[in-house]
Amino acid sequence: MAKITIYTSAFCGYCWRAKALLKAKGLEYEEFDVIANPSRRDEMIERAHGRSTVPQIFIDGRHVGGAEDLDRLDRTGALDRLLQPG
Secondary structure (H helix, E strand, C coil): CCCEEEEECCCCHHHHHHHHHHHHCCCCCEEEECCCCHHHHHHHHHHCCCCCCCCEEEECCEEEECHHHHHHHHHHCHHHHHHCCC
């Protein structure tokens, strides 16, 4: 199973949307709230190559972007390919 990490904040609609998509696919993920734990924001920005908005999503350490990026990957079938063991 792929390791999914998502950086979020509690009041972010895009974060809720991304998490709902992951849950609908039956996927587990590790979530870091960047408001509750500000040091995670710096970590997120570094890992996301300067992107500072939430959510920022990583699959097996690979940055895949935000909620819209995740939606696009899902619509094209690329998300399922990323999640396959390989």
